[in-house]
Amino acid sequence: MKPRFPLFPTLVTLAAALYFLVPLYAAFQFSLQMRRGTWSLDAYVSVFQSDVFLNALGFSIMASAAAIVMGAILVVPTAYWVRLRLPRLRPLVEFISLLPLIIPSVVLVFGQIRLFGSSSILPLTTTDMGTNILLVMGYVVLSLPYMFRAADNGMAAIDIATLTEAAESLGASRLRIVTTVIFPNIRAAMVSGAFLTFSICLGEFAIASLLNRNAFGPYMVQLGQDRAYEPAALAIMSFALTWVLMALMQAFANLRPGQGLLSRKPRQDKRA
Secondary structure (H helix, E strand, C coil): CCCCCCHHHHHHHHHHHHHHHHHHHHHHHHHCCCCCCCCCCHHHHHHHCCHHHHHHHHHHHHHHHHHHHHHHHHHHHHHHHHHHCCHHHHHHHHHHHHHHHHCCHHHHHHHHHHHCCCCCCCCHHHCHHHHHHHHHHHHHHHHHHHHHHHHHHHHHCCCHHHHHHHHHHCCCCHHHHHHHHHHHHCHHHHHHHHHHHHHHHHCCCHHHHHCCCCCHHHHHHHHHHHCCHHHHHHHHHHHHHHHHHHHHHHHHHCCCCCCCCCCCCCCCCCCC
């Protein structure tokens, strides 16, 4: 007896795909209509020729990269020590790492302004450098759910106790164990968390706007208020960048510890 064709799941999948792709195609088609009577890439050219766009994109890339580095420095030793020595505190640490998903970013940035405003002991908001530091700190907090989960899952796939004992027997310190033994083995997992962090921080609006930073998120909102076709082009480019990051995250997630993205499988010796 032949298996029945899954009609209902196919219809649901098709309806979901249309719900997702039709608005995307409409936005893409609208972005090509900047020149009347014909389709063109004028909107995309206009976006790339804007110095404001390049400055905002460059600033957000640098801030996101700094947040990824600081997040890794904070999360990797914490996850390592909790798994190795303090397993009973793991639920508490996981709960703390998930708080940024519960607390709105508006509350976070108002807390930063309150704690580090002009009337506080450490007035970071009075200088551009201090405000940039606050922005990166906010991005680090937003990255905690993804970076900690990536580090914790990566360490769950390896035997950190055996690796630690082997490194200690060779005279390695704790810092050297984390940097040269543990981190290389969870590199693929951390790259996945870094891609998620980058995609989230790149389009973040509330923290950057309230701190008055020239970031990519506020630029997208301002461009949507002033222009018609460029925001649609920018939305398509942001969407494409997000999917590229998701594809790279999936590629790195499938790697084994120590394996490179472009590495080849070793050839098997066919000789008996």
